[in-house]
Amino acid sequence: MNTLSLSEGEELLADKQKSVVGLVSSAEGGCMHIGKLSPGCLACFTKNNFTENISVAASAKNGDGNYCNRDCDYCWDDKSQRSYPHTVKIDNIESGFNPDIAEIQRLIQKYVYWWKDELVIPSMSFSGQGETLVHLDTIIKYLDIFKVVGRKIGKPVWTHLYTNGLLLTDDKAKRLFEAGLSEIRFHLGASEFSELAYNNLEIANKYFITSVETPALPRHRDKIFKMLPRINDIGVKHLNLGQVQVTNDNREFIDSKLGGNNTYIKFDDNTYGLEDGGLVYDVMKEVADKGYSYSVLDCSVKIKLLQRLNNSLPSNIKDVNLIKDVGAMIDLQEYDNIDTNTG
Helix, strand or coil, rough: EECCCCCHHHHHHHHHHHHHCEEEECCCCCEEEEEECCCHHHHCCCCCCEEEEHHHHHHHHHHHCCCCCCCCCCCCHHHCCCCCCCCCCCCCCCCCCCHHHHHHHHHHHHHHHHHHCCCCCCCEEEEECCCCHHHHHHHHHHHHHHHHHHHHCCCCCCEEECCCCCCCCCHHHHHHHHHCCCCECCCHHHHHHCCCCCCHHHHHHHHEEEEEEEEHHHHHHHHHHHHHHHHHHHHCEEEEECCEECCCCHHHHHHCCCCCCCEEEECCCEEEEEEECCCCHHHHHHHHHHHHCCCCECCCHHHHHHHHHHHCCCCCCCCCCCCCCHHHHHCHHCCCCCCCCCC
């Protein structure tokens, strides 16, 4: 494995970045993009914004809910060491999950705290160590909570969901829409840009803001370029190309699955990003030159590190329970009146 310093990695991209018309540099160079980004992305690196991520797999089945219908070789999760099933035949699993008052209080406290500092974009996302749509019922129950959060802070929470898209149907999309989901993000690379994923992306576009968020893998270059006009025709609003992130713990494991002898950019002592040969900026140039209507974001490891810093509560907050009385945070009767029966 080859390793570059952050400055060496940035130097490699400098000429390609200069060739992109309309390239925007935000967060002191930490975020590079063209076009207007999704509110869910802005919340990652914009001052006075906050985003919460819900790992629905961790919420389901007491944390033993990491089911997935794909086997991506760049996934950090070594499936040979898991005790739970990994099969293409899974669908919606009834988790039996019901968010308790402590969880509701925790979420509302976070958003209310940041709102007092004039939070611009209250945002939250659903992801998971596996496929999120396996846990549709859990997602809908959380969306019910965030309706309450929005009422408490006086502004709707932007909610977005990550999925490979293969399990989406019109009925599931409608349920998520009625529950208040704002945006859905398709990981097309997980299915090698399959026709089923494209077809389901068209279904999703009837109900939500649609985005494609997929890794910037050099071996996917041709498929990504073939994707560009197609998602423009579908009506996708955002394209996020993610840098594959590894750590000291999984770097050798993932590198071996990607064929070995890859080059990585070192961001800190434990965090590295796969060097993609300038793929992201080649895509940006193509999108800008062709006049496609969606934004393109270089979702680099640097952005992910900024996100973690941005979402950290200040160190001087010793007691996260800012309000002692649960009733002061949420009207329990108000929550009881929300229909969480998704059966």
